[in-house]
Amino acid sequence: MTLREPQGHPEQGRGVKAVYGLYPTGSSAQQAVNRLRAAGVADQEITIMSAQPMEDFEFGHIDKATCMWWIACGGGLVGMSLGFFLSWLTETSWPMNVGGLPTWAWWPNIIIIFELTMLGAIVATVGTLVVTAFLPGRGQGRLYDPEVTEGQILVGVENPVDSRVADFQKALEAPTGARVKTL
Amino acid sequence: MTHPTGAQINRDLLRPLLFTSWRFYLLVAFFGFFVLAGLVAWAAQMTLGFGISGIRWPVYWGFYVTNFVFWIGISHAGTLISAILRLVNAGWRRPVTRCAEVITVFALLIGAMFPIIHLGRPWLAFWLFPYPSERLLWPNFRSPLVWDFFAINTYLTGSILFLFLPMIPDFAVIRDKATGMRRRIYGALALGWRGTPKQWHRLESAMQIMAIAIIPVAVSVHTIVSFDFSMAPVPMWNTTVFGPYFVAGAIFSGIAGLLIAMALLRKFLHLEDYLHPVHFENLGKLLLVMALLWGYFVFNERLVTYYGNEPAEMTVFWQTQNGPYAPLFWTMVIGNFVLPLILMGIKRFRTITGCVIASISVVVGMWLERFLIIVPALSHKYLPYSFGIYRPNPVEIVITAATFAAMALLYVLFAKFVPIISLWELKAGEHPSPELIPPATEEHRLGDLHL
Numbered sequence: 001m002t003l004r005e006p007q008g009h010p011e012q013g014r015g016v017k018a019v020y021g022l023y024p025t026g027s028s029a030q031q032a033v034n035r036l037r038a039a040g041v042a043d044q045e046i047t048i049m050s051a052q053p054m055e056d057f058e059f060g061h062i063d064k065a066t067c068m069w070w071i072a073c074g075g076g077l078v079g080m081s082l083g084f085f086l087s088w089l090t091e092t093s094w095p096m097n098v099g100g101l102p103t104w105a106w107w108p109n110i111i112i113i114f115e116l117t118m119l120g121a122i123v124a125t126v127g128t129l130v131v132t133a134f135l136p137g138r139g140q141g142r143l144y145d146p147e148v149t150e151g152q153i154l155v156g157v158e159n160p161v162d163s164r165v166a167d168f169q170k171a172l173e174a175p176t177g178a179r180v181k182t183l
Numbered sequence: 184m185t186h187p188t189g190a191q192i193n194r195d196l197l198r199p200l201l202f203t204s205w206r207f208y209l210l211v212a213f214f215g216f217f218v219l220a221g222l223v224a225w226a227a228q229m230t231l232g233f234g235i236s237g238i239r240w241p242v243y244w245g246f247y248v249t250n251f252v253f254w255i256g257i258s259h260a261g262t263l264i265s266a267i268l269r270l271v272n273a274g275w276r277r278p279v280t281r282c283a284e285v286i287t288v289f290a291l292l293i294g295a296m297f298p299i300i301h302l303g304r305p306w307l308a309f310w311l312f313p314y315p316s317e318r319l320l321w322p323n324f325r326s327p328l329v330w331d332f333f334a335i336n337t338y339l340t341g342s343i344l345f346l347f348l349p350m351i352p353d354f355a356v357i358r359d360k361a362t363g364m365r366r367r368i369y370g371a372l373a374l375g376w377r378g379t380p381k382q383w384h385r386l387e388s389a390m391q392i393m394a395i396a397i398i399p400v401a402v403s404v405h406t407i408v409s410f411d412f413s414m415a416p417v418p419m420w421n422t423t424v425f426g427p428y429f430v431a432g433a434i435f436s437g438i439a440g441l442l443i444a445m446a447l448l449r450k451f452l453h454l455e456d457y458l459h460p461v462h463f464e465n466l467g468k469l470l471l472v473m474a475l476l477w478g479y480f481v482f483n484e485r486l487v488t489y490y491g492n493e494p495a496e497m498t499v500f501w502q503t504q505n506g507p508y509a510p511l512f513w514t515m516v517i518g519n520f521v522l523p524l525i526l527m528g529i530k531r532f533r534t535i536t537g538c539v540i541a542s543i544s545v546v547v548g549m550w551l552e553r554f555l556i557i558v559p560a561l562s563h564k565y566l567p568y569s570f571g572i573y574r575p576n577p578v579e580i581v582i583t584a585a586t587f588a589a590m591a592l593l594y595v596l597f598a599k600f601v602p603i604i605s606l607w608e609l610k611a612g613e614h615p616s617p618e619l620i621p622p623a624t625e626e627h628r629l630g631d632l633h634l
Contacts, residue, residue, distance in 0.1 A: 052610040053383040063381035090321035133385040135374040146359035151189035
């Protein structure tokens, strides 16, 4: 167990909210992640931050699985249904016979249905991004260091059990160029 | 060719945001003056009535609808090109995408103004919206004008989000560097961005999905704009080629607009280390392809009309070939086909200067193309009693000039408040060692194509 226990745990409350290291390169950050794993920290308990996607490194692929594609398709289906019902409802609610032509026809309404399908997919995609990436700030930890946007890569553990802080510091200090800090 | 990295990218690209020179105020004042003149002209048109414009029977679509089609076409520069380059994972897209996406948003906003300017009573523009009136009469969903409403708004919404999403990590960079009120504003825009792997994956997935969704929407927008014409029984309008012809023309003018914007940004913001000659060369090749495609469509349209030999169509045809509109037609052909073919087809002319000259000629040529589609046909319909002449009045000329100034003004303001090149996308292009790059993310790098 590396994360802080629920309230009342005897080891809790001595002040270290996070321990983290700043690394100049992806290779050193990868080493830090590997050493934290070796120290018994699970992937979901390791906090990593970088100024750009780090797809060249293994740690950059953590948390990659997403159902965003399916939600986008679902949004598209909702948009398509909306387009269909909007055109059908409005045209049949005031039926006008123009030269015997159909009151509701596919060809002209396909355009409305298509546009609303795509709009539905786009809105669902953005909605999924906001919810699953914890924007705007909702559900995120408090650990952050402005040096990340200067190019440093942050690797750390939030809410560590106090008895493990020294182990984590040791693990984080090992890679070349590491600067370890605590909050 | 130098490749700046990390902190230098931040330093170079945030300079225009953090320091303001007198040139910025001068540019804002200069373009602002023309925008103000346009607003005064529009106010005069509303106050004195539509009669002060040159729009009258039989030509009811003059400069305003020309501008509408032209600006919607220019909007194809950004989101569409950026989406295609993202999907094919072209490495050279990184400094280009945001410059392009901004053009889309502003051009769409300007283009969408014209149906409102074109209304005699613009305060009733909301009648175009799909809502039931007190008599439960809905707008006619079978009308191309209502299709326009849906297509343009979908494209605008998608384009704004497509522009905004990749700006979030950059807002976080500015948040960390700024102080005071500016820090609070950029902090709010950054939406709590921290740069965790999960956030990066979600952002990149969202951009991929939106790129796929936005391409058919972009194609549909200009196809639907072409339906405004091709659905009407007007000589030389009622043709099936208009959809792809308009889309090709839109992409063509869009690339030209993008090249001009890139050249100006490179010059005035000193982005020589980011916008390399090879970016211009690659886009120049694309301009060449589109010039050939545009030439093919014009030849197709003209040849079919000529062989059909339908009297009403031939009347319009000869108006543009050797009649009063011929000087404009042949200027268009030189601007859109001859000049780009020479400048972009010969490698040693495919320089930044060559690209800018070709692009300016294409922008002029494409505006003339829109004008020549609309005005000669409307002024020479089926019966001679409906023949007429259209001459633009000063109010239309001022409003047209104001929209070009508005585009420049919006662009200058955007470049002042947002990094015009995506910081994180540039940094993401720095791969520390090629052997570490996963095969699935391998990019087509700068200068890979040799023509």
